[in-house]
Amino acid sequence: MTMRILTAVVRTIRNSRRLAAGLIILGVMVLLALFSPLIVNAIGNGKDPIEVAAYEKWLVPGPGHLLGTDQFGRDVFAMVMKALSVSLQIGAIAGIISTVVGVIVAFVAGYKGGWIDGILSTFTGILLVIPTFPLLIALSAYAKNVTLFQVGVMISIFAWPFAAKTIRSQVLSLRTRPYVDLARVSKARDLEIIVTELLPNLLPFIGVGFASSALGAIFGLVGLEVIGLGPGGVVDLGQIIYNAITTGALTLGAWPMFVVPIVLLTLLFAALNMVNIGLEEVYNPRLRGVAGE
Amino acid sequence: MTADAPPVVVVDESQDSAPPPSGVRVWLSRHPLAAYAIRRVGLYFVELWGALTIAFFFFRLIPGDPIQTLIQTLQQNYMYNQQASTELIARYQQEFGLTGNLFSQYLKYMEKLVLHGDLGPSLINYPTPAQDVILRALPWTIGLLGISAVLAWIFGVILGAIAGWRRGKLGSAIATNLSIALSHVPYFFVALILVYIFAYSLGVLPARSAYDSNITPGLSLEFIGSVLKYGLLPGLSIVIIGTFSWILSTRMLMVPVLGEDYLVYAEAKGLKGWRILTRYALRNCYLPQITAFGISLGFIFNGNVLVEQLFNYPGLGTTLVTAIQQLDFNTILGVTNIAIFSVLTAVLLLDLLLPLLDPRVKYWK
Numbered sequence: 217m218t219m220r221i222l223t224a225v226v227r228t229i230r231n232s233r234r235l236a237a238g239l240i241i242l243g244v245m246v247l248l249a250l251f252s253p254l255i256v257n258a259i260g261n262g263k264d265p266i267e268v269a270a271y272e273k274w275l276v277p278g279p280g281h282l283l284g285t286d287q288f289g290r291d292v293f294a295m296v297m298k299a300l301s302v303s304l305q306i307g308a309i310a311g312i313i314s315t316v317v318g319v320i321v322a323f324v325a326g327y328k329g330g331w332i333d334g335i336l337s338t339f340t341g342i343l344l345v346i347p348t349f350p351l352l353i354a355l356s357a358y359a360k361n362v363t364l365f366q367v368g369v370m371i372s373i374f375a376w377p378f379a380a381k382t383i384r385s386q387v388l389s390l391r392t393r394p395y396v397d398l399a400r401v402s403k404a405r406d407l408e409i410i411v412t413e414l415l416p417n418l419l420p421f422i423g424v425g426f427a428s429s430a431l432g433a434i435f436g437l438v439g440l441e442v443i444g445l446g447p448g449g450v451v452d453l454g455q456i457i458y459n460a461i462t463t464g465a466l467t468l469g470a471w472p473m474f475v476v477p478i479v480l481l482t483l484l485f486a487a488l489n490m491v492n493i494g495l496e497e498v499y500n501p502r503l504r505g506v507a508g509e
Numbered sequence: 510m511t512a513d514a515p516p517v518v519v520v521d522e523s524q525d526s527a528p529p530p531s532g533v534r535v536w537l538s539r540h541p542l543a544a545y546a547i548r549r550v551g552l553y554f555v556e557l558w559g560a561l562t563i564a565f566f567f568f569r570l571i572p573g574d575p576i577q578t579l580i581q582t583l584q585q586n587y588m589y590n591q592q593a594s595t596e597l598i599a600r601y602q603q604e605f606g607l608t609g610n611l612f613s614q615y616l617k618y619m620e621k622l623v624l625h626g627d628l629g630p631s632l633i634n635y636p637t638p639a640q641d642v643i644l645r646a647l648p649w650t651i652g653l654l655g656i657s658a659v660l661a662w663i664f665g666v667i668l669g670a671i672a673g674w675r676r677g678k679l680g681s682a683i684a685t686n687l688s689i690a691l692s693h694v695p696y697f698f699v700a701l702i703l704v705y706i707f708a709y710s711l712g713v714l715p716a717r718s719a720y721d722s723n724i725t726p727g728l729s730l731e732f733i734g735s736v737l738k739y740g741l742l743p744g745l746s747i748v749i750i751g752t753f754s755w756i757l758s759t760r761m762l763m764v765p766v767l768g769e770d771y772l773v774y775a776e777a778k779g780l781k782g783w784r785i786l787t788r789y790a791l792r793n794c795y796l797p798q799i800t801a802f803g804i805s806l807g808f809i810f811n812g813n814v815l816v817e818q819l820f821n822y823p824g825l826g827t828t829l830v831t832a833i834q835q836l837d838f839n840t841i842l843g844v845t846n847i848a849i850f851s852v853l854t855a856v857l858l859l860d861l862l863l864p865l866l867d868p869r870v871k872y873w874k
Contacts, residue, residue: 486690
């Protein structure tokens with residue numbers, strides 16, 4: 217079983233260069249994040265490079281400090297590494313929560329149909345059109361000193377409708393397939409049909425749901441942080457950009473402080489989007505070649 | 510939603526023989542467009558009510574006491590030293606609609622909003638009503654956001670159509686891959702890079718505010734020129750990223766159309782490529798993009814908050830952030846409600862206009 221899934225995954229990746237590129241970029245970032253404590257230690261050479269006044273203030277990039285230091289004399293490269301790991305964790309936590317909620321809502325709505333579907337879909341639709349950013353800002357204004365996990369939960373409140381919408385439309389098209397009818401005729405229970413018949417066929421779309429809600433979550437937190445209204449105690453890449461703006465790194469020409477986080481986040485968004493489009497291309501033959509060669 | 514909704518209009522087969530039992534149903538079955546419009550408008554009101562209600566309860570259930578904040582502000586600003594009397598607090602609570610339980614607050618808020626268009630007093634600019642604060646900021650946001658969003662849509666649809674048309678060529682591949690990479694980047698990032706290059710490094714364009722403060726606002730050429738100059742960087746950042754995301758989606762709609770028989774026919778007739786592209790191919794794929802434009806307004810608003818904040822632009826986004834920092838509930842809710850209202854109304858209007866633009870669109874199947 218595991219082997220079969222593994223070979224299927226490998227075949228999928230082989231079929232789409234775009235998916236492969238996205239996954240490779242993501243993989244490199246995850247590796248960097250995993251090894252960030254080691255990297256930070258190596259930079260510090262025994263002491264903490266992110267400590268206030270660890271080095272001189274506003275050092276220009278050089279061999280000792282690849283990206284220079286900030287207004288408190290902290291090593292920017294070490295800060296960026298640590299923040300990258302935080303941003304990725306937020307994406308993973310919020311992505312998983314939103315995907316689980318989205319899958320449950322999508323299955324209940326799409327499989328049951330009728331008035332339940334009507335209510336759930338209208339509700340999802342409403343959440344999709346509400347500009348959620350004001351709500352997110354307001355929520356985070358009261359979330360001082362929260363843990364990373366709580367921030368993830370907070371952001372997934374607004375990220376799950378995207379996953380739910382993508383998956384629901386697939387459930388709708390799958391539930392009338394002959395093999396589902398066959399399972400139903402042979403008196404399989406609803407839950408059994410969902411787990412054994414529908415879920416395996418939906419995995420790629422669940423992957424799309426995960427990638428887009430993770431993207432939305434990282435995007436949302438960065439948005440909060442860059443206007444200085446992020447939840448307290450969480451230092452992600454957005455927070456570094458915010459620091460750069462407020463301390464006048466732009467006027468001082470300390471470009472690494474904001475260019476590096478921006479480039480990293482842009483790469484991350486690009487990779488997630490490539491995974492999304494790659495997966496859809498492979499599993500939705502009508503789209504094949506449509507999104508680009 | 511519309512795809513799987515049960516058919517509302519049932520064709521009355523007993524039309525000729527017996528007089529119909531209900532006149533309304535027959536009228537609806539004879540006027541399918543009207544039936545569709547009624548159903549669509551009904552859905553609009555349900556969505557609008559739902560969204561406004563969610564927003565109201567969301568902001569009321571968040572902890573924080575706006576009256577205490579107001580008293581504190583008063584104490585700071587007017588040397589108001591003694592403890593605020595209970596009477597004073599009660600009066601403010603009355604004015605801000607914070608008396609009674611949550612549900613009666615909700616009814617009162619909705620009544621004022623629906624019947625009088627009143628959002629309650631604003632805290633940051635007390636006693637100016639929140640709607641006045643919002644109306645002051647609204648033209649700036651509509652000007653910046655509206656123009657940039659429309660420009661991005663036009664550029665994106667045109668470039669996307671060309672990218673689809675010339676698929677397989679190098680330029681098209683570059684445009685497509687760039688769009689995939691950049692379509693989900695926050696406007697804010699582009700804005701920051703633009704500010705760094707044009708405002709700080711080159712010093713040619715202003716980085717803050719919406720117009721030169723030395724010029725008095727008015728309908729003078731000088732003022733308009735200043736507004737345009739100051740709006741260039743924030744607008745450009747929205748246009749750049751917006752264009753990329755429209756390129757991608759237009760291309761996705763365009764490519765399947767290119768395989769259609771009528772395009773082969775048009776080519777066989779000897780029509781020029783440009784004419785086939787604009788009159789045959791593009792006309793069949795720009796309509797879904799019109800609907801998508803309405804839906805995208807909400808997301809553009811989200812991104813616009815950050816851009817306005819960066820440029821200190823006096824629009825709704827900046828108002829919203831200030832209001833949140835000061836716990837000004839009436840203004841926060843007001844801005845959110847305006848955004849909800851404009852997105853839902855835009856989608857409704859586009860849905861109702863679509864059958865007029867495209868004779869193939871039939872909702873009453």
